[in-house]
Amino acid sequence: MSEYVVELKNVTKRFPGVVALRDMSIQIKPGEIHGLIGENGAGKSTLIKVLTGVHPADEGDIYVDGEKKIFKNPNDAKANGIACVYQELSIVKLLSITDNIFMGNTVNKKGSPFLDYDYMHKKAAELMESLGQKVDPRKLCGTLGVGVQQMVEIARAISIDTKLIIMDEPTSSLGETEVKQLMKTVRILKSKGVAILFVSHKLEELFELCDRVTVMRDGEHVFTDDIGNIDNDRLITAMVGRSMDKQFPKIETKRGSEALRVEHLSSAGVLHDVSFTAYHGEILGFAGLVGAGRTETFRAIFGADPMDGGDIYIDGEKVKLKSPKDAIAHNIAFLTEDRGSQGLVLAMDIRTNLILANMKRFQKGPWLNKKMIDQVGEDNINSLKIKTTGLDESVAQLSGGNKQKVVIGKWINTSADIFIFDEPTRGIDVGAKVEVYNVMNSLVKAGKCVIMISSELPEILGMSDRVIVMRSGRIMAEMDNKSGHFNQEDIMKAAWGGTLE
Structure with missing residues (x-):
């Protein structure tokens, strides 16, 4: 019996003009949470597609429980106990939880062409409950939050005899509570002997969850090591091939004139009396918990969602932005x-x-x-x-x-003179993040106004000149980087509804 549940040996995959994987090897043990990390373009997605039968390897071999396998398509991978929960969920929102879990693997009544929904509903409820979700399996998936939809995908993966579940950036669209539930679920799966390949750009998640981590760069294996032997600096240097002493390369700029002023913006049941000012030559950060109304605020300003009331001023002049076309016309x-x-x-x-x-x-x-x-x-x-x-x-x-x-x-x-970045670095690696931050720096240096919505507090604090905190469609606090409140604790306090002294 092999030590590894799944093993890739010396796999190479070529596409026209590029070698996506070069002599890549990775070994995953039963009941192991194995982290996979690398810059965007490092080859992680191609590795996942080779493991799941989407792309055949040009060279090299795949082993499952020590036996050499050839995956001609995704069904071959599934038949060998390999499943994947992708970053972009593949839930069919108009179908029930049960239908999504048993998609492609339905169960008929004995001796009948009709589906055995009594059995499937019961099994779906049991699977969801095993993942900490006590829900009616008849509910349409479109009525569920993103976190629960993700649990449906995981339930689908473990509804067959799964040996390895690949989780591709599983927390990228989740709130704090949902992330905690997902991590609890991953640990439950580990305790049952299921191997997890956990792909993430969030280093703190790897240190919290993983037993071992593999680093890729330019389609090649850099190293695999126990998490206890690794620190932040070693991971980042291995990923990008260079030291990254300054993760947030904020530059000092002189604040210019008023760029955007919003007064008493409201939208029925969503936004309530939102007022703020953003200036040329600065990065204004918007922080808050998931559902705080940050994205909704700027969709309304951009003309993508209707406003019930309020005024918008561009460079001091009142404007009417009824559509994105109007917003683009106003730069x-x-x-x-x-x-x-x-x-x-x-x-x-x-x-x-x-x-x-x-x-x-x-x-x-x-x-x-x-x-x-x-x-x-x-x-x-x-x-x-x-x-x-x-x-x-x-x-x-x-x-x-x-x-x-x-x-x-x-x-x-x-x-454009006013750039609104909504979660600009979600799902991208540390090297690409720095490149995005440098773009922001070049914009404000050129006198543009940059507004950044982010759920990453280190990013908010590292790149913003001022921060506005929202909760339930309202502005709770405003602080600049020279104030005594410019820290994670006070931002979270405001985000939860507390007042700052």
């Missing part, structure tokens, strides 16, 4: 939290995505100026360090961090 850029469905057209290439927000700039008479588009696109790739085979590559093929850079490039190619 506002909104880098949305959901880059996949709201920030990019995934089926299109990088070239097209980079010009979507300002196509008029690239017109030459009635036609688009391809020479100009290509020149600007190449400039974006170089300045933003987008890892790609070229402008013709589909955005869908890029890693999360590189997708984010394309979104940033799209808005840089406009004449």
Whole structure:
């Protein structure tokens, strides 16, 4: 019997113009929580797809319980006990919990062509309860929170005889309470002998959960070691190939004139009397718990959601922003939290995505100026360090961090003066984060106004000149980096509804 439940040996995977995996090996033990970390573009997604049968390996072998296996498709991987819970959930929201859990693995009544829903409902309830979720399995998944939807995905994974569950950035869209529940669930699965490959950019999660960690860089194995032998600096240096002494490269800039002023903004049941001012040459951070109303505030300002009341001023002049088109015309850029469905057209290439927000700039008479588009696109790739085979590559093929850079490039190619970044570094690695922070620095240095919504308090404190804290659609506190309240404790106190003295 092998020491490892799943093992990749010397796997290489090539795509046109790029070697995504090169002689990559990883060994995962039964009942082990094994962390996998690396920069965006390091090859983690390709490794996952090889393990789950999406991509066949060009060279190398896969072993399950010591036996060599060939995965021609995802069903082969499932049949060998390998399941994956992806960062982008694959829940069908119009179907029930039971239907989602048993999708592709339904159970018929004995001697009948009809489904045995009595059995499946009972089994689904048991699976969800084993994960700490006492819910009615008949409920539609669209009525559930993101955290519970993720538990449905995990329940689907363990409904078969699963030996290894791959969790790809599982906490990227979860609130604090949901993260705690997920970690509890992971430990329950470990106690039952299920192996977990835990892919995350959040170093603190790896130190809290994992038994061992594997680091990848440029498609290759860097090292695997017990978590007790690793510290933060070693992980970061191994990932990026260099020391990162300054994780938050904040620069000092002189605050300029008023850029955006919002007075008494309200939206029925969501926002209540929201007022604030943002200035040119500064980064204004918005903090708060999940559901605090931060994203809703800026969707209303951007014209994506209706306002019930309130006024908006741009450079001191009152404006009416009834749609995103109006907001763009008034030089506002909104880098949305959901880059996949709201920030990019995934089926299109990088070239097209980079010009979507300002196509008029690239017109030459009635036609688009391809020479100009290509020149600007190449400039974006170089300045933003987008890892790609070229402008013709589909955005869908890029890693999360590189997708984010394309979104940033799209808005840089406009004449925007006010940049709203909603969770700008969610799901991207520390190296890519620093590159995003440097983009923010260059914007404020050029006199632009940057507003950053973030759930990462170190990021808020590390990059903001001022911070506004929201709770339940209301502003609870405002503080600058020279105040005595500019710390995690006071931000969390305000976020929970406490008052600052």
